[in-house]
Amino acid sequence: MIYLIQGEQEFIRSQRLAEIKARLGPSEMADLNTIELDGARTSLGEIRDVADVIPFLSERRLVIVYGFLRRLIGQGKGEKAAGDPESDALLDYLDHVPEATDLVFVEEKDLPRRHPLVRHLRKLEKEGKARIYECKAPSPRELPRWVQRRAQEKGASITPPAAAALANAIGQDLRLIDVELDKLITYVAGDRAIELADVETMVAYAQTGTIFNLTDAIAEGRARDAFTLLHRLRESGAAPPYLLTMIHRQFRILLQVSELVRAGYPHDQIASRLRLHEFVVDRAIRQARFWQVSDILAAFQLILQTDFAIKTGRLDPDAAIDLLILDLLRRARPSRRAHRPVSSITASPRPL
Incomplete structure (x- = not known):
């Protein structure tokens, strides 16, 4: 043969x-x-x-x-x-x-x-x-199903939400997904299906998903949820520099997606152009309804000020992150933005 x-x-x-x-x-x-x-x-x-x-x-x-x-x-x-x-x-x-x-x-x-x-x-x-x-990687839409099939090949099972979270957290690095699946299978000891909570506990990359939930809560003005998620991230070992980096990353994605939506790019092209999972683009588009570009740029300034305060010792790192979340919650003002369509967002002069 x-x-x-x-x-x-x-x-x-x-x-x-x-x-x-x-x-x-x-x-x-x-x-x-x-x-x-x-x-x-x-x-x-x-x-x-x-x-x-x-x-x-x-x-x-x-x-x-x-x-x-x-x-x-x-x-x-x-x-x-x-x-x-x-x-x-x-x-x-x-x-x-x-x-x-x-x-x-x-x-x-x-x-x-x-x-x-x-x-x-x-x-x-x-x-x-x-x-x-x-030998081609599955598309972002097909990836969660690939995760489920791979788990079955290993004699295990994973729930659809958990498979989607793992795919979203890692992307198309199939070898890394395979390694994380082995860890998760060992964690549940074959007694049950791998669930979303297992992924969030065992897979460091899945903290990105929690960051998305955090920025969701900030954008929608849900202060209680925002600080609950922040506490969960801290309990999982997320250090202030990591939190600051991931919050900055989410606002950068938010800005890029907003600009591309305004420019008329369809959903799939946005995902391809930014090399993001479609799930990430979906959530960014939804978040963008609550923010003007001027407010996103102001958020970048707040993040920069927080970074400076931490590095110079002016503020305790955890306190600095808490104050940043409070400032971002004030910026979100969901009641004034919830009705605004994404296409009305004013483009930023900054390049992607």
């Missing part, structure tokens, strides 16, 4: 490769029958030499070649066309790979779909002689 594993998502590439390796059986014998080659320094002749070897005390032999096809095809402009001797030789060999050999080509980027080699591999795939894996 011939495999092509291609795409920029390293975690998915490694998972596909692990699945193929697992089919060789116990690791002791699998290691004896696995050869890995660096395509940047490997010739087709060398690939053939190792692929044609009979498996040792096993039914199958695995040959993994990294980056060979991209080097063979070429990079971007000046790609080698059909008729290139080495490409033609590989095309011929693909039809004669021993049945006992699994030949795997791993590429960090997608190969040109119209290149003869790729078209030939797709033809072999239809005949059941090859398999092509496209």
